[in-house]
Amino acid sequence: MSESSVRLNVFKTYKLYVGGKFPRSESGRVYEVSDSKGKWLANAPLSSRKDARDAVVAARKAFGGWSGATAYNRGQILYRIAEMLEGRREQFVREVGEAEGLSKSKAAAVVDAAIDRWVWYAGWTDKIGQLVGGANPVAGPFFNLSTPEPTGVVTVVAPQDSSFLGLVCVIAPVIATGNTAVVIASEKSPLPALSLGEVLATSDLPGGVVNILSGKADEMGPHLASHQDVNAIDLAGAGPVLAKELEIAAADNLKRVLRPQPVDDWNADPGTSRMTAFLETKTVWHPTGSLGAGGSSY
Amino acid sequence: MASLFEYAPAPESRSVVDIAPSYGLFIDGEFTDAADGKVFKTVSPSSEEVLSEVAQAGAADVDRAVKAARKAFEKWSALPGSERAKYLFRIARIIQERSRELAVLETLDNGKPIKETRDADLPLVAAHFFYYAGWADKLDHAGYGANPRPLGVAGQVIPWNFPLLMLAWKIAPALATGNTVVLKPAETTPLSALFFADICRQAGLPKGVVNILTGYGDAGAALVEHPDVNKVAFTGSTAVGKAIARSIAGTDKKVTLELGGKGANIVFDDAPIDQAVEGIVNGIFFNQGQVCCAGSRLLVQESIHDELLDSLKRRLSTLRLGDPLDKNTDIGAINSAEQLARITALADTGEAEGAERWSPACELPSAGYWFAPTLFSNVTQAHTVARDEIFGPVLSVLTFRTPDEAVAKANNSQYGLSAGIWTEKGSRILAVANQLRAGVVWANTFNKFDPTSPFGGYKESGFGREGGRHGLEAYLDV
Known part of the structure; x- marks a missing residue:
């Protein structure tokens, strides 16, 4: 055997992704993450409610720039994420395989679908407006135009089982339209999500647009659901009991709530509902006046 | 009035672009000579310097190109939209990468200032491909009903004023919707379309999906009138637009015309x-x-x-x-x-x-x-x-x-x-x-363009819209 075969490999310290940086949990806590057969994989940060609050601050700070970027610019950045993921395909195939107990070929299919999902949403950034907005033919001399706008900071409880494809399927539609996100990764399998942070950090995505926390949804969830500076919450990965609790907490400041949807197959055509769930509609009126010299009005 | 300021010359380098002494027609993924061997020269309008010699397509070449496009149509239109999208995204990215080269080339062949090709034409070209790439797998959402179908082979004739941009306006929506194309650039500005052919090769686009025929009006007429063309798209003069409208009368060909104006x-x-x-x-x-x-x-x-x-x-x-x-x-x-x-x-x-x-x-x-x-x-x-x-x-x-x-x-x-x-x-x-x-x-602005914004005329400025969701209709059987 060659000498290199006895070389000790270097473990990766998995860290959170908040505000474009990679902090450990401020609590200093970690928890053990194992593969599907119970073999230890890594110690993941066990995020605290303080980490969650920091993530909201980062997401809020990033919202103005991200929502104000052109849709074309956002589309290019989402596409860049796909490009970066493609380059790290092998890493994710391994991590997803370990996390979800999938064969290499099945894990590869999952990763490929996740890459293509970024491409799908890259194309949506500058198209959703023409689908859900438009001129309204009001019965009066008015220009009247409705356009969608992002709702703000969105908390995403990521799916528990589909730790990577499901994760991408819930993050991408939130940020495609200009929202920023605070994501609670799959508790059992957070490693692909934490690695995704490394991809996002190198994809021209401004820091804070996506913030990824590992830990317990039922610990962080209630704080994020009742947080007064969070505008919406996607309960994709919350069980029925937690989902109800979080929906009640969310009512405090009337967060937009996307309830858990039964998803048999994250590969299926996602449609537009995950985008429209986190869009506001703004309607602008303006008088059209009349042509006569004295007849027009502001 | 005498100039207040004297400017030192600040020329963009030509070395970024390598123009070959001659080019063939791009048919079925290969550069080939015209069937009758004819060629013509393209000059730089700012100096009258001959830039290159390109093949001059005739009716036989049009037929060959339409056949190649027809052959490619079956597989191309059957691809999942998400795969077609990825080809178009590749093209958009390669255009971005090569945009300085293409800007200099376009300025040489067309005569327009580099600040326009660099800051207007090329960014819009890349953006147009990027935009329509995103539609390829979303056609069910475009408002034309479920699973709208492409038309088939599109014959496209474009003018010399925005050579590469007009190519983008034509080719991007056509490919996104699953059509294959035969495109004829104007005789005075053939080069950027031929460079685009090379970009198609770099992107790995299947053979025959895009075919480029350089030539004169006779080749354009032969393309428009070819019986196996399903869609005609023309940008140019109102006189030629009317001639095209007459020549396709009584056929099933769908047509869009983007003609003159007096804004x-x-x-x-x-x-x-x-x-x-x-x-x-x-x-x-x-x-x-x-x-x-x-x-x-x-x-x-x-x-x-x-x-x-x-x-x-x-x-x-x-x-x-x-x-x-x-x-x-x-x-x-x-x-x-x-x-x-x-x-x-x-x-x-x-x-x-x-x-x-x-x-x-x-x-x-x-x-x-x-x-x-x-x-x-x-x-x-x-x-x-x-x-x-x-x-x-x-x-x-x-x-x-x-x-x-x-x-x-x-x-x-x-x-x-x-x-x-x-x-x-x-x-x-x-x-x-x-x-x-x-x-x-x-x-309170003028000459603003964006791939998401429909463009086209009333009256004798033509019909059909290019750009935006509206631009898909021209290439769908709806």
Whole structure:
């Protein structure tokens, strides 16, 4: 055997992704993450409610720039994420395989679908407006135009089982339209999500647009659901009991709530509902006046 | 007026682009000679230097290209939209990567200033592919019902004023919707389309999906009339557009025509003058006025006529005409000797008919095709320069007193492509825009383009829209 075969490999310290940086949990806590057969994989940060609050601050700070970027610019950045993921395909195939107990070929299919999902949403950034907005033919001399706008900071409880494809399927539609996100990764399998942070950090995505926390949804969830500076919450990965609790907490400041949807197959055509769930509609009126010299009005 | 400042030359380097001495037709993924071996030369309009020699397609080549496109159609249209999307995204990215090379190439072959190819043409080309790439897997959401089908083989004929941009407007939506294409660029600007062929190869696009035929009008006519073409898309003159409309009568071919214009740029007395002057200059001198949607008729409210004209003349005196590769150049070369002759003849007619002609002091280079920025005042609606599309850097100034009169004059044209409105008053913008019979109306801006925004004309400016969700319809069987 060659000498290199006895070389000790270097473990990766998995860290959170908040505000474009990679902090450990401020609590200093970690928890053990194992593969599907119970073999230890890594110690993941066990995020605290303080980490969650920091993530909201980062997401809020990033919202103005991200929502104000052109849709074309956002589309290019989402596409860049796909490009970066493609380059790290092998890493994710391994991590997803370990996390979800999938064969290499099945894990590869999952990763490929996740890459293509970024491409799908890259194309949506500058198209959703023409689908859900438009001129309204009001019965009066008015220009009247409705356009969608992002709702703000969105908390995403990521799916528990589909730790990577499901994760991408819930993050991408939130940020495609200009929202920023605070994501609670799959508790059992957070490693692909934490690695995704490394991809996002190198994809021209401004820091804070996506913030990824590992830990317990039922610990962080209630704080994020009742947080007064969070505008919406996607309960994709919350069980029925937690989902109800979080929906009640969310009512405090009337967060937009996307309830858990039964998803048999994250590969299926996602449609537009995950985008429209986190869009506001703004309607602008303006008088059209009349042509006569004295007849027009502001 | 003498120039206040002397500028040192600041030419963009030509070394970024490598033009081969000759090019073939791009058919079925290969460059090939024309069946009859004919070639023609393409020159740089700013110097008359021969840039390259390209194959001249004839009817036999058109047939070969249409057959290749037909053969490729079956597999291309059957690909999942998400896979077609990824090809188009690849093309968009390669265009971005090679955009400086393509900008220099386009400036050499077309004569337009590098600052336009670099800052307008190429970014828009890449954005157009990027935009339609995203539609390829979303056609079910486009409002045309479930699973809308492509038409088949698209025969596309494009002009010389925005060679690569018009290619993008044609090819991107066609491929996104699952059609295959045979495209003929204009005879004076064949090179960027041939470089695009190379980009298709880099992107791994299946053979026959895009075919490029360089040649003259006879090749364009043969393409349009080919019985196995399902869709005709043409951008160019209204005369040719009408001929195409006649030639496809009685067939099943779907057609979109983007033709001439005589855009009215209306300036009200409350408009911010300096901003309006910039918009007027951009409207008629962008790309030497060789723009179908140019604001070639300036309609000024009478009370500000003198003030506006003084400002406009002052501004025109600062425009820099010369080497298109110079980064400080505002006005480049006219695309061809033929076009220069047409502009010259129309301007002479304007003068003969009694309009008042003015140009800033402006030295024209000795080689190449050049025309100084020109302004006609005291123009009436009966003047030829107020009616005919000049397609050059020539602005006709008319006046009006009331908004009604402005609208009546603006609409008094066979064309209806673009219009501009300058006023601080929002309700007036919207009231006037409502009355204008034009496909694109710019308010307090001019010549703005975006892949998401539909573009196309009313009346004899053609029909169909390019860009946006609307642009998909032209390439779908709906």
